[in-house]
Amino acid sequence: MGILDSHPEYTATSSLDDLRAAEYSYLDEQDHVYLDYTGAGLAAKAQHAAHAARLSGTLFGNPHSQHPPSASATTAIATTRARVLAHLNASPAEYVVIFTPNATAAARLVGEAYPFRRGRRLVLTTDNHNSVNGLREFARQGRAKTVYVPTTAPELRVDTAALLAALPRSTARGVFSTCFGGEGRKKDGRNGLLAYPAQSNFSGVRHPLGWVSLAQERGYDVLLDAAAYLPTATLDLSGATKPEFVIMSWYKVFGYPTGVGCLVAKREALERLGRPWFSGGTIQAVSVGVSWHRMAGGEEGFEDGTVNFLAIPDVGVGLDWLAGVGMGKVEVRVRCLTGWFLDRLKGLRHSDGRPMAVVYGPRGTEMRGGTVTFNFLDARGRVVDDRIVGEEAAAARIAIRTGCFCNPGAGESAFGIRFPRDALRRLMSARHVLGLDEYVGLLGLPSAPGAVRVSFGVVSNTADVDRFFGFAEKTYKDRVASSEGLPPRTNC
Numbered sequence: 001m002g003i004l005d006s007h008p009e010y011t012a013t014s015s016l017d018d019l020r021a022a023e024y025s026y027l028d029e030q031d032h033v034y035l036d037y038t039g040a041g042l043a044a045k046a047q048h049a050a051h052a053a054r055l056s057g058t059l060f061g062n063p064h065s066q067h068p069p070s071a072s073a074t075t076a077i078a079t080t081r082a083r084v085l086a087h088l089n090a091s092p093a094e095y096v097v098i099f100t101p102n103a104t105a106a107a108r109l110v111g112e113a114y115p116f117r118r119g120r121r122l123v124l125t126t127d128n129h130n131s132v133n134g135l136r137e138f139a140r141q142g143r144a145k146t147v148y149v150p151t152t153a154p155e156l157r158v159d160t161a162a163l164l165a166a167l168p169r170s171t172a173r174g175v176f177s178t179c180f181g182g183e184g185r186k187k188d189g190r191n192g193l194l195a196y197p198a199q200s201n202f203s204g205v206r207h208p209l210g211w212v213s214l215a216q217e218r219g220y221d222v223l224l225d226a227a228a229y230l231p232t233a234t235l236d237l238s239g240a241t242k243p244e245f246v247i248m249s250w251y252k253v254f255g256y257p258t259g260v261g262c263l264v265a266k267r268e269a270l271e272r273l274g275r276p277w278f279s280g281g282t283i284q285a286v287s288v289g290v291s292w293h294r295m296a297g298g299e300e301g302f303e304d305g306t307v308n309f310l311a312i313p314d315v316g317v318g319l320d321w322l323a324g325v326g327m328g329k330v331e332v333r334v335r336c337l338t339g340w341f342l343d344r345l346k347g348l349r350h351s352d353g354r355p356m357a358v359v360y361g362p363r364g365t366e367m368r369g370g371t372v373t374f375n376f377l378d379a380r381g382r383v384v385d386d387r388i389v390g391e392e393a394a395a396a397r398i399a400i401r402t403g404c405f406c407n408p409g410a411g412e413s414a415f416g417i418r419f420p421r422d423a424l425r426r427l428m429s430a431r432h433v434l435g436l437d438e439y440v441g442l443l444g445l446p447s448a449p450g451a452v453r454v455s456f457g458v459v460s461n462t463a464d465v466d467r468f469f470g471f472a473e474k475t476y477k478d479r480v481a482s483s484e485g486l487p488p489r490t491n492c
Helices: 008-013 015-023 045-057 068-087 103-113 135-141 160-165 211-217 250-254 298-302 312-325 327-347 386-395 408-414 423-428 436-442 462-476
Strands: 095-100 121-125 145-149 192-197 220-225 245-249 261-266 283-287 292-295 357-360 371-376 401-403 451-455
Touching: 008 327, 015 045, 015 327, 045 312, 068 095, 068 261, 068 312, 095 103, 095 298, 103 135, 103 220, 103 245, 103 261, 121 135, 135 145, 135 192, 160 211, 192 211, 211 220, 245 250, 250 312, 312 327, 327 357, 327 371, 327 462, 386 401, 386 451, 386 462
Parallel strands: 121 145, 121 192, 192 220, 220 245
Antiparallel strands: 095 261, 245 261, 283 292, 357 371, 371 451, 401 451
C-alpha cells in the first residue's frame, strides 16, 4: 500500500523533494538513508554557505570589548536573541534568551540556581531525558523532595490526574521565615518545579502543553524540554502556554551550528534564581580585596565566559531557513511518514504469520511526533538485540539510533521492568564501578534493555522508508537471532 492510500495529504509536501535534491543532495550522492533526526537534524548547503559568507565579509571579535569587530559580534548576538523570541512568539518584555552549549547546559543553569529547599518539590515524569533527570541531584542538595509521575505502557503516556496528584497545593504560602534571628523574609510562594518534555525522545509521545498552566495554577514553576519537539513543531509562548523555562539544542532543529542551545526564561522567574558561582561575563562588579560581587542582570548573569559569537548568528540563519521551508509543511510530511511507517511496521510478518516487530509507544499519529521506537522479533518471537540491528543497519548505510536513548524511565516502562524492594541497597553495596549489564545482574533483572529508534525530519521521503523495510525484510524475516559474542553493555 502506497503512502497516498492512507495519507493523501502527503502530496502537498512535494516541494520538500525538490528541496532535498537541491540542498540536501549529499544524502543521495553518498547513498545515505538518514533516519535519526531526533539525534540531530541535517543542515542545508545554504546554511553552510551563509556561515562562510558572513565570516569572509565581516570581522567579528570578543563581544566583551569595545572595538568595531566586537560591536559586530554584539549586534549579531542581539539580532539572534530577537530572532529566537520571534520564532517562539515570545514577548521580549516577558522572556529573555540565554545562549548555552546545548539543552543539557540550559537545564543545568536552572537546576543549580533554582531555590530548592525543604518543603518544595521537584516533579518529573518518568519520561525524561537524563539531562532533566539530573535535576533531582540539585533538589537533593536543597533537601527538596523529588516525585516521579509514571508513564503507562503500551502508549507510554502520563495520566493527567496522576500528574496533578503529584502537584499538591501548599498551605504555607505567604508565611514569613527568619534567618539567624534577622528580619523576617517573605517566601516567594512557589511550591517547586515541574520538568517534562513537550515530546518524548524515546517514544515520540507529545505530552500536553496544557500541563504548564495547570502546574502554575498550583504554584509550580515549569521547565519545558523542547529539544525533541521543536524540530517538527512550533511552540507559541504568547498564549496559554507560558512556561518559566524552556530548553533546546539548535543542532537538533536544523543541523547547524552544533554547540549552541538556549535557555528561554521568563524575566521574573530568572530573578528568583540564585547562581552558586560567578564567572567572566556574568558580573556587574566584583572585588578581590573584599569578598563581594554583584551579578549582572538578565541573560548576562547566566552566560558564563564568552559565548560562541561566531556560531550564534547561524541560529538565526537556520530559523530563517525553516521559515522559508514552512514548518507546517514539515509537520505534515513527518506525520504522514510516521503513520505510514507504523502501519508497515505492524504489517511485518514472518512466514508463519508471527509479527516481526513490537512497538513501544503510540501506534497512531495522534499526539505524537516523528519518533518511533521498536524492536525486531525473530522467528521464535524473541527480541533481536538492538546492537545487532545497529551494526547491520550501519553496514547497509541506514542511520538509525539504538540503545536506551538517555531516557531510562521510558525504557523501564516500555520493557515492564520492576525493581526489587531492596534495589537501592543492592546498588549502593557495589564496591566498584559496574557496567550496565553488571548493574542489571545485581538487581536480578533478566537483561539490560535496548531498542531501535527511527525518526523523521525535514527532507525524509518515501524512498527512505522503502529502503528501510527492504532491509528489514531481507535481514530479519524468518531469522533466528543470537546475542552470543556481543560485548557487555557498559552504559545507557
